[in-house]
Amino acid sequence: MFNAQLSVQTVPLFDQHQCYVVDDALAEPERWVQLAAQHRCEFVMTSSNAYPGPELALPEPIADALDACFARMVRARLGARRTLRCYARLAMVTLRPENLLPRQWICHRDRFNVPPEQSVAASVLYLFRDPALGGTNFYRARRQDGLEQMVHDSGVLAANEFGARYGIERGYMTESNAWFEKMCTIAPRFNRLIFYDGSLFHCGDITAPELMQADPSEGRLTLNGFFTCRRSVQV
Numbered sequence: 001m002f003n004a005q006l007s008v009q010t011v012p013l014f015d016q017h018q019c020y021v022v023d024d025a026l027a028e029p030e031r032w033v034q035l036a037a038q039h040r041c042e043f044v045m046t047s048s049n050a051y052p053g054p055e056l057a058l059p060e061p062i063a064d065a066l067d068a069c070f071a072r073m074v075r076a077r078l079g080a081r082r083t084l085r086c087y088a089r090l091a092m093v094t095l096r097p098e099n100l101l102p103r104q105w106i107c108h109r110d111r112f113n114v115p116p117e118q119s120v121a122a123s124v125l126y127l128f129r130d131p132a133l134g135g136t137n138f139y140r141a142r143r144q145d146g147l148e149q150m151v152h153d154s155g156v157l158a159a160n161e162f163g164a165r166y167g168i169e170r171g172y173m174t175e176s177n178a179w180f181e182k183m184c185t186i187a188p189r190f191n192r193l194i195f196y197d198g199s200l201f202h203c204g205d206i207t208a209p210e211l212m213q214a215d216p217s218e219g220r221l222t223l224n225g226f227f228t229c230r231r232s233v234q235v
Contacts, residue, residue: 006024007023008020008074013200017197019194019195020196022192026191029191032090032223036221052206053093054091055091057088066088066225067227070227073195075121076232080229085227090127091222092221095209100170101154103151105170106203107180108203118228118231119231121196124222124223125223126189127216127222128222131187133208137174137203138182138183138184139176142181172207172209173203
């Protein structure tokens with residue numbers, strides 16, 4: 001699945017946080033695009049997360065291979081020592097800005113409500129060639145007072161009520177606002193794989209939503225991974 005010789009580039013984000021970038025990750029990336037196209041009708045929208053488009057869950061052996069790459073390349077660097085669970089999917093951003101739900105107007109975290117002794121890491125593998133489709137933005141919270149309530153309300157309030165209460169406009173988040181400061185953008189590149197701490201606020205850098213489409217051969221196709229891990233023992 002992955003090339004035998006891989007190297008990791010470390011990209012500082014903010015504070016002590018870093019993103020780990022692996023270029024030319026897959027041995028045959030075009031085959032993954034073809035696979036997604038062959039299974040296009042099996043991609044489905046889900047209400048279990050804030051992803052703005054359809055997803056296709058990948059079988060366990062693929063998740064295991066992704067986890068093996070994660071463990072070998074970056075797991076220890078993210079302060080983890082053992083993977084407890086791993087999930088992998090193919091996904092495409094397809095929603096128009098006017099169709100986004102409030103929770104899709106803001107950046108998000110992949111925390112999964114794990115206990116303190118566990119952590120969550122995440123990965124994105126870009127399977128598209130047009131950089132205009134967008135990479136990944138990382139944000140730092142500007143304020144803590146009311147933050148958790150705002151995030152919660154983004155999932156339960158109607159769009160007009162949420163926008164009026166928190167001063168957040170409908171659409172993809174690509175810049176800073178009163179709640180979050182954009183700290184870094186990781187540019188996309190075909191067959192580029194990035195790993196990061198899932199507790200960091202992040203989102204896709206969708207500056208050209210008119211380019212989003214449900215065609216895996218032309219759209220913003222990614223392979224995403226999520227790793228629930230046991231934290232390393234702090235000495």
